[in-house]
Amino acid sequence: MNDFLHQDLSVYQLAVGAEASPQPIPLNAATLLSMVRAQIDLLIEQQINATLWVKLPPGKIWCQELRRYQLSIKQPINIYNCQIKGADAAKKDIVTQEEQQETMTPYINQVDVELLANNQLHREYFLVVLSPKFSSLLVASQQVRNDESENLAKENSPKNLTLLTITTIDSRVIQNVLDGLKQEIQLESNQIAPADLICQNICEPALWSLLFAKQIQRQDEINRQIRHERIGKLQGQNQTLQKKEQQKDEYLKNVSQELRTPLTQMKTALSLLSSPNLKPQQRQRYLQMLNTQCDRQSTLITSLLDLVELEHTLEATNLELVKLADIVPGVVSTYQPVAQEKGIMLAYTIPTDLPPVWCVNGGLRQIVIHLLYNSLKFTPTGGEVWVTARIEDEYVQLEVRDTGIGIAEGEIPKIFDCFYRVRSGNSEEINGAGLGLTIVQRLLWNCGGSITVKSQLDEGSIFTVQLVPEGKDPKLGGR
Structure with missing residues (x-):
């Protein structure tokens, strides 16, 4: 198939357009991560030997979830790591060869699958789980307004964007997505088994209930973390405000002291000038003292006004x-x-x-x-x-x-x-x-x-x- 026919491929649209497709819901990256973790929790707990098709956001935190599954499962598994053609090679591998050699079991088979480049897939992430006992699909799409440039969409991290997300265990929706991916890859490759692009099972109700419970548990963890971060942020803001108040009080105290000093000197000079036995030389000295302190008071007020204006501007x-x-x-x-x-x-x-x-x-x-x-x-x-x-x-x-x-x-x-x-x-x-x-x-x-x-x-x-x-x-x- 030529490149032109691939430009509009969208895993999200394949999921939305399938029969019995669930309603998409807007999520942030933290909630999407909690859903990925819930799926991995279920696979590990039930020791499900699954084939995974994945395209996840770049970042160590996402890679760690797949590594956690790879390290915990005791049976052979296949992970197909989907990447966009021409994507940055530094972000390509979910698990590097060195990490595999150091920490992974010999059962792991990670295959890097290159998909033809297009604008849709650059903004999409997905996790497809295929096994005889349990299959599921999780797909998220960054929504970009028509007036936003494509470069802006690529530069924005999914952490800062709203993701329209679909999650389902319906085999018809999952197969529709797999059929779309099938057209984007070379099945002649010995590394990809044709059976790994087929969803045959109907998910056991008990496993779906377990997944739902784990999603709630993981979301509770996210909510607790968010609350903890907000409390920490508020505490930090309160400490900053208290510090500013203390600095303001200290500043006003210093200002009052500085203004009081020349006033005291002027009051003393005026008091001495009222003496009936004052000699001309003493009068001149007190007048000079009064003049000096007036100049000092004027300098203080002018400098204070300059500093206040400077701080504001x-x-x-x-x-x-x-x-x-x-x-x-x-x-x-x-x-x-x-x-x-x-x-x-x-x-x-x-x-x-x-x-x-x-x-x-x-x-x-x-x-x-x-x-x-x-x-x-x-x-x-x-x-x-x-x-x-x-x-x-x-x-x-x-x-x-x-x-x-x-x-x-x-x-x-x-x-x-x-x-x-x-x-x-x-x-x-x-x-x-x-x-x-x-x-x-x-x-x-x-x-x-x-x-x-x-x-x-x-x-x-x-x-x-x-x-x-x-x-x-x-x-x-x-x-």
């Missing part, structure tokens, strides 16, 4: 490709007056041939600004700050190095926490919000990047940022 913001050579020089030139005023040497080396990197819109500029601002703030007069970049492994690596006061080893894990400030004794850092490095870390997490710190007290710090370059998926990077 990051997920919805698309990533873009940006070149470091287009960002770093402009930021460095902006901070050159600050560096000169403090007597700090500020320089950068950014190769122009570095590939562009992934980041949210405007995010790379924020990262460079916060890191450079920190280095300048904590570097004393006469110090140096460098900004460099290079390719390192599969990433573009940006370094901001300074000869500043450094960070104690015990403080390094905390510097990315909200409101955390390095204990330096520098009055300038007290005015900061302690959110700059938090914002840097959030931005990098969102684009698959990361940041690490090396530092020694009185020697300086190195902030190393890894950025995902063009051609690499930013989703594969991360924390």
Whole structure:
């Protein structure tokens, strides 16, 4: 028969079109697996020497059921493993030759049967059991809408699809399916016995009742497993929510404390200013204190609003490709007056041939600004700050190095926490919000990047940022 006449072959349609065909029912892959297991349970328990015609979904879990039968039966059996012509050879064998040699009994006879390629059979799975005592058919078909492409149908795993399924012990339906398969294979092959394509028996009622009971038992196991997984998932979600609530409470506590500190200072200054015996120099000092704390309060509120806005917009913001050579020089030139005023040497080396990197819109500029601002703030007069970049492994690596006061080893894990400030004794850092490095870390997490710190007290710090370059998926990077 030529290939054209085979294109519409469908085991499912052969079963549906047969006389006395049962009504198909929609099932998921888990329920289909439970039905296969129930049939194998019956064959093993009754020690039924059956011939099997099979085409099951790829995956070890399906293969294990047939191996279980092969290992448990004490009589010769034939298994015809049906495959589509041209299918991936890696998925072809239900049991490899090595597995047969290591674990199988000498009674096993597995025959790989190649069927001509067609669109229908690619979406179908079946198990035909033939024996003098018991015969059955189980066939499932993935249902694809007309507006879905064939490629989508092939890529989807049966685990994620609804399968229209028919199960029957009616010999007329089974024989109709066998007749269809018979036209698809070369019976001249010495490996296929013509008698293995004939269903002659009428199933014993007791065996059908046993199969029905085992199907219920197997489905109960599936339901218990599903309930257990759902309970575990809900417990995990509850733990996540509780953790988020704890983090939120801790965050609000920190925010309240940070806002309360300058307010307390301002209230103290106002109280002292109301003293009738206040000297002009004292008044000026308290006014300066009041002004400083107002600025600090304003900085805190602005930084908090920026962080909240960032958290809300990051997920919805698309990533873009940006070149470091287009960002770093402009930021460095902006901070050159600050560096000169403090007597700090500020320089950068950014190769122009570095590939562009992934980041949210405007995010790379924020990262460079916060890191450079920190280095300048904590570097004393006469110090140096460098900004460099290079390719390192599969990433573009940006370094901001300074000869500043450094960070104690015990403080390094905390510097990315909200409101955390390095204990330096520098009055300038007290005015900061302690959110700059938090914002840097959030931005990098969102684009698959990361940041690490090396530092020694009185020697300086190195902030190393890894950025995902063009051609690499930013989703594969991360924390």
